[in-house]
Structure formats: structure tokens, C-alpha cells
Amino acid sequence: MKCLLSALLCILLTLSVVTGTYDCQCTCPTGWMKFNGFCYKFFTERMTWADARHHCHQLRSLLPSVPDEHVNTFLLNLIRSEDNREHSVWLGGTDCRKEGMWTWADGTPWNYTLWATGEPKNYQQEHCLQLNWKGNKPACNILHCFC
Template sequence: MAVWTVYLSLGLLVALNASVETRPAENKECGACREGWSAFECRCFKFFNIPQTWSRAEKFCLYYKGNLASVHSHDEYMFIQRMIRQTTHATPFTWIGGHDAPEEGHWLWSDGKKMNYQIWSPGNPSNYLGKEHCLEINYDNGNWNDDNCSVQKPFVCVY
């Protein structure tokens, strides 16, 4: 009986803690984002206005237990662009997690998720001079472009 009481007490404690935790308004099943991060559909995003190469930006995101952002819908892309504009009052070219480094023309997300949404600028990806393998946003009319991964740009992480 004492063991059953302990399990019941622990269950009640867990339930109380879960109900007190702050959760994003979009979905009651999501956990809260860390301070300074913004929630969209159970994922947490942050814009870093610290120009880095694509690979250094990805390493930076990994430090935060995330990746460069993958984008899966137009609404999610608009959310990311608004987040950048709120920080910079502009739309700088910005790294996200797309790349085709392993195989030219086969675009992947660094977090391993399927690339099921794309909004490339006309004529892109172009792989200009055979050196463009990383995805930047806010290019022509806010669309996507492939660029040289060694160019330093601000970036967006997600976890």
C-alpha cells in the first residue's frame, strides 16, 4: 500500500509540474522554448545576427542542441522572416539548414528532415561556378538562393 501511495504521489507531482509549465499558445502539447527562442508549431527558433560560414553556423546550432533551421511550410517561412525583421529591421541574407554538398542538386536539411517545401528564386539553385552548396534566404523577393558555404552570414537555428 505504501508503494502505491508513493507512485500516486509522484504521478500527482508530475501532473502538477506539467500543468504549471509555460507552453506555446499554438499547441498545448509542446514544451516551452528556452529564453530568447521563439516557438512555431512545437519547434523553437532563434536568429543569430553573428555572421558565420554555413558550417560554423551549423556547429553553433549544434551547441544549442539544434541545427540550422529547416522549413516545412509557407507559414513557417513567414514566421522565420518576421523573426529576422523584428531583430534587424531588415531582411539580410541568412543561412538556414539546406545544402547539396553530398550530391549536386539533391538538397537536404542538416537536421535530416525531408525537404518538403521550397521557395527558390527564379533561376536557382544555380550552383554558380560550381561552388554554391548552401541555402540562404531573403534573396530576390525574400526567396531562396544557393550560395558559397564559406561566405559569412547571420543564421537561424531550430530545436
């Protein structure tokens, strides 16, 4: 699978929680930001989607899902607060298992619908999802990462 290097954004998994109803009452590690019971971190290193996912796993975290507009807005604001430049970042969405059937890496239901018109789509057969507010569609191979 080809994928772009993006900024890394990971969502920290504390305990082994995969349900959408869990609210972490924990304190996030230094450098991580808490939102809706989860801890998030933006990384400026650029990497492929697969490498970003692996990087998050090494931190006991996942690439984030976007269940609603609140999380989408939080992620955009977090990226902008961490680095003033406009970045595209990897999210945990993929359609690798079945073409056009998008799923989240953390197992949460795929029900967010406020994507740009026609999105998400499988641009150049990449099977990975990025958060990109500039509107351009770089090939899916080098972006920043979020955990």
C-alpha cells in the first residue's frame, strides 16, 4: 500500500479501552492534550500512514478517529496550536479490508459525515485517510502524524 508522509497524531490508549463510551479520568502524559476522555499528541515528523500507525502503536496509542465535528475541530485547533504552518495529518481511517468501506483503526463506528464533498475517497488507490484543510490532495505517502 502506498501512503503519504504526514504529521503524526496519536490518541493515547490508557488501559485497553476500545469502547466509545469510556471517559478516561486519567492525567495525560507530558506533551499530550486531553479531550473527551482521550489524550492526543501531534508529532512534526513526517512519515507514511503505515509508519505513523506503527509509531502510535509503539506509544500504546492509535491514529485518531473522528466520531463528530467536535473532535474534528479539536484536532484542527491542536495542529494549529502546535505548529503555525498548515499541515495534513494522518487519521485512523482506512478502506484496506474492502474498497470503499471505510473503518476506524480503533474499532469505533464510521458515522461522521461532515467531510468535504466526495470525501473520503480512495485517491490514487491509497486506502488511508488524512485531515487536510487546504483542499489539495497530495499522493498518500508523506505527511505528519497524530496519536
